[in-house]
Amino acid sequence: MRNFHLAGRSTVHAQNAMVATSHPQAALAAIEVMRAGGTAADAAVAACALLGVIEPQSTGIGGDCFALVQPRGEGRIVSYNGSGRAPMAATPEWYLERKIHSVPLTSAHAVSIPGAIDAWEVILRDHGKFGLDTLLQPAIKAAEEGYVVAPRIAFDWKNQFDKLKSGTNTERYLLPHGKPAVAGDVIHQPELGKTLRAIAKDGRDAFYKGAIAEDMVETLRGIGGLHTLDDFAGHTTETTIPIGTIYKGHDVWQCPPNGPGITMLVMLNILSRFDLTKFPAVSIERFHLEAEAARIAYMMREQYIGDPAQVDVDVVRILAKDFADEHVSKIRMDRVIDLPNIAPPMNPSTVYITVVDKDRNVCSFINSIAHSFGSAIVSNKTGVLLQNRAGGFRIQPGHPNCIAPGKRPLHTIIPSLVTKGGRAVMPFGVMGGQYQPVGQTHVLTNILDYGCDVQEAIDMPRGLHYEGVYQLEDGIPADIVEGLKKLGHKTTSVVSPLGGGQAIWIDWEKGTLTGGSDPRKDGCALGY
Structure with missing residues (x-):
């Protein structure tokens, strides 16, 4: 038992369901989902989608996802690998011919195909009661109506100011009034809200095909990327033990x-x-x-x-x-x-969410855009901040983690x-x-x-x-x-x-x- 004379936190106790996240609003969103009859998986997705708006330095729909789910807390555990792959044109020879020996972390080459949205849909298919149409609503509301910046998020925003000033579309989307957000600021992201609405309506295909994917590809190719629409359309989540x-x-x-x-x-x-x-x-x-x-x-x-x-x-x-x-x-x-x-x-950043619902379904869930504020590349029209997870590749033929077409980089999120x-x-x-x-x-x-x-x-x-x-x-x-x-x-x-x-x-x-x-x-x- 902790000494109550000293500063600290008590453990939190409950009988029915519980969640722990890196932001109170996300934890509250998860609880509301479970009170409405949702499962641990439903709650994790709702919380994560909201965190992708209100904790933008750590996570978002432009990133990757891994999860472990154990129905009713007993028996078989299912592992979900929602990590993205390198573009099919990304051969080590392409980089070496151009004297590129490591992946620049704020370049288009650092952007692997975001895997989160597809992973969320697969996890919900297997373990959810609700769909993305319902679970993205708290995130949509935060993006369109605004959210209040929390202290740790403001700390990271300030530390990444120089990165955001020199990024692609980051001044427009992530530096309100030309300076870092501070605790207590209210931030609106209407373009991201519109993108989330499209995903809520049409599911993963709205992200990996059509106008949103076209804008991401156009943005990346405009700054030297090798990405194609086929790279996005072909992305899949892996389910393993x-x-x-x-x-x-x-x-x-x-x-x-x-x-x-x-x-x-x-x-x-x-x-x-x-x-x-x-x-x-x-x-x-x-x-x-x-x-x-x-x-x-x-x-x-x-x-x-x-x-x-x-x-x-x-x-x-x-x-x-x-x-x-x-x-x-x-x-x-x-x-x-x-x-x-x-x-x-x-050495990137991320968010982690743990949830147990009233039926003791267990969800251990993590989602990331890699480094703080990812690649510092925001898609031109969609407000999607893209990860720089491909920065984790080596450009070293023969190395197990060498970049290759359609390959997934060695990850950090667990x-x-x-x-x-x-x-x-x-x-x-x-x-x-x-x-x-x-x-x-x-x-x-x-x-x-x-x-x-x-x-x-x-x-x-x-x-x-x-x-x-x-x-x-x-x-x-x-x-x-x-x-x-x-x-x-x-x-x-x-x-x-x-x-x-x-x-x-x-x-x-x-x-x-x-x-x-x-x-x-x-x-x-x-x-x-």
């Missing part, structure tokens, strides 16, 4: 590659060989072990993971006990192990679901680009090793070992920072906090739900 591992008697599930959830599972396999409870939750030893597990797992990801539709990814071998043991033996408590410096191509004995106990996720596997591991071990409730687990200070430097939040005490330096870690503080998380714990015996939401964002957990 999740991959998982066991940690402290719980099954932990992730979407398979090209999602990066396998990275988190490898981290858990490594950390399961140590007794974290021997060390305090905020300690030199705990943060050192977490960093070493992350460095090993990220190295694995860089070496082996790409789009399995075009690359052979041996998931079974990577998640095998022997694979973890091979690396665990190298970890030392008195120094940093010598590993290659891994520098992933991108929804997670924890079960025990086949029953869902916690749908959760941690946003924050490359931090996500570390963040999920941090939150889960806070709960299963250190006995935290979901809010305490999310609140706890964080660190990310990225590109050879241990990035540490302000909440980590100075003596721990110094101790990590003595072990050989290069450390730095971070300007923006690391990610944001949401979690719901399901207590089947009591029939209750407990929710937590990250104070690093504007949002909350709500239940009824």
Whole structure:
């Protein structure tokens, strides 16, 4: 139990249904959908569509989506891969011939086909009671009638001012009065509202075919893109079974590659060989072990993971006990192990939504436009801000994540679901680009090793070992920072906090739900 003398958040409790998002208005929209008889999937889509308007730096219909859904919280879990593909003309040779050795993050080449809208329709087909015509209404209202900018969103808007000033159509759509929006400003996006109305009326085809797709293609090709109408019309969502591992008697599930959830599972396999409870939750030893597990797992990801539709990814071998043991033996408590410096191509943003409805349908749902404000390219007439997820590709023939026609890039967004004995106990996720596997591991071990409730687990200070430097939040005490330096870690503080998380714990015996939401964002957990 938290100390009520100190600033903090209480967990949120309910019996019927619960949602946690990064914005109160989105959480409220999800609750209203479920009160009206909608499912967890319905609520997640409604909340996400609204977030695409009111949290434009993180998500939108110009981005991608992944989800894990478990009907009634028992039995089969379904994984949805709503990530987009590179244009069919995007060969590595095309780029190399033009001396382009990495994908420019604010160019048309960074824009993969947005997969979110198709994924929403497929998820609703399988698990929803309502359609996009109903569920997009809160987003349409916010776009057309205006929404009030929240503090964390204003913080990101200010930090991305230079990017937005030099983008394509971003000054027009995202810099009202020529300056960043501030908390309390009211923003209108009528063009985006019109686009959402078309999707509400005609579904995914309104986005991937016809006038909206034509405008997106015209915009992209006008600034050098290789996209065609066929690239948009041919997009599909993949439905698969999740991959998982066991940690402290719980099954932990992730979407398979090209999602990066396998990275988190490898981290858990490594950390399961140590007794974290021997060390305090905020300690030199705990943060050192977490960093070493992350460095090993990220190295694995860089070496082996790409789009399995075009690359052979041996998931079974990577998640095998022997694979973890091979690396665990190298970890030392008195120094940093010598590993290659891994520098992933991108470190983007996102939103995560977790929902459990009154029938205990569980939806772990994540949607992203990649970097903050994506590619900084807004389609000419539609108001759609396009992702820069293709910036995650390598232009390196032979690399598993090398760009290729119709290929999906190695992603960063990962929804997670924890079960025990086949029953869902916690749908959760941690946003924050490359931090996500570390963040999920941090939150889960806070709960299963250190006995935290979901809010305490999310609140706890964080660190990310990225590109050879241990990035540490302000909440980590100075003596721990110094101790990590003595072990050989290069450390730095971070300007923006690391990610944001949401979690719901399901207590089947009591029939209750407990929710937590990250104070690093504007949002909350709500239940009824």
